[in-house]
Amino acid sequence: MLSILKSALNANTKEIGIVSNNIANVNSTAFKKSKTNFEHIYSKDRSSSPNKFTGQGVGINDPLLQMSQGSLKTTNGALDLAVTGLGFFPVVNENTIETPYFTRDGSFNITATGEVVTNDGLKVMGYLGEDNEILKNLVIPPRKTNENQSISLLSNINVNSKGMITATYGFDDEVIIGNFVLASFPNETGLKQVGNNRYQINSKSGLANFGIPMNGAFGKIESGNLERSNVDITSEMITMLKAQQAFSGVSRLLQTEVDITKRLIDG
Numbered sequence: 001m002l003s004i005l006k007s008a009l010n011a012n013t014k015e016i017g018i019v020s021n022n023i024a025n026v027n028s029t030a031f032k033k034s035k036t037n038f039e040h041i042y043s044k045d046r047s048s049s050p051n052k053f054t055g056q057g058v059g060i061n062d063p064l065l066q067m068s069q070g071s072l073k074t075t076n077g078a079l080d081l082a083v084t085g086l087g088f089f090p091v092v093n094e095n096t097i098e099t100p101y102f103t104r105d106g107s108f109n110i111t112a113t114g115e116v117v118t119n120d121g122l123k124v125m126g127y128l129g130e131d132n133e134i135l136k137n138l139v140i141p142p143r144k145t146n147e148n149q150s151i152s153l154l155s156n157i158n159v160n161s162k163g164m165i166t167a168t169y170g171f172d173d174e175v176i177i178g179n180f181v182l183a184s185f186p187n188e189t190g191l192k193q194v195g196n197n198r199y200q201i202n203s204k205s206g207l208a209n210f211g212i213p214m215n216g217a218f219g220k221i222e223s224g225n226l227e228r229s230n231v232d233i234t235s236e237m238i239t240m241l242k243a244q245q246a247f248s249g250v251s252r253l254l255q256t257e258v259d260i261t262k263r264l265i266d267g
Helices: 004-024 231-266
Strands: 038-042 055-060 072-074 081-084 089-092 101-103 109-111 116-118 123-126 144-145 151-159 165-168 173-180 182-185 191-195 197-202 209-211 220-223 225-229
Touching: 004 055, 089 182, 123 191, 151 220
Parallel strands: 081 225
Antiparallel strands: 038 055, 072 225, 081 220, 089 101, 089 123, 101 197, 109 116, 116 123, 123 173, 144 151, 151 165, 165 173, 182 209, 191 197
8 A cells, every 4th residue: 555655646746846847937938848647557467357457556657748839929030930830940069969959949049150059059950052951050151252352241131931041141132041941750749858948869759850841741930930838827737736636635645554554563
């Protein structure tokens, strides 16, 4: 009995932790909530009949990611990009180019040298120029040298629904820089969460498939927008109350079990 109650306490504690994380990230850009994944634990029995099984408590597997679409928030930022539909932006750390991260947070900036980066400095990958095969760090040069050797400064950036980047230098000199790229997975809910609203591939998610937005099943880029979290705060608060009540109830049962056992020992 003690082991069953202990497993229930452990499961409720983990659920409270998962729900707390969801609530804490309700305002995080493109955050995807997680759901508790419970399982029953049964004792082993040689019989295949369910009537012979004995309950041994509850277990909890890895949380299940909920990849439903979040609503859009208009920012009018040139490099604020939301994905509607399927796809993640690939981003890399200089030291881990072979193991990219994937995110739905399209709040990007450019450095003084023109590199497109995340808010904390990771480089955004895509296609440069007309090369649609090799992923590279996206770079939007801050200035352009003209044929007469004069210098034109970057005045505007436009990203269309297919992720194509067009930079304007001076008043009206438009140059196609390249393309943002999206990644999809055989099982996106199996992606490994690594913090900061980022994911990495593993055996559950399968390998990444890269492509241009609106090509095949890939989603659409909404420039000047950011995707909100898909957390429903009301639903999460209800789940939190249920988990806390369950934890409190199991705690009382555990104390009762301890008291009964102590009396039997002392008696």
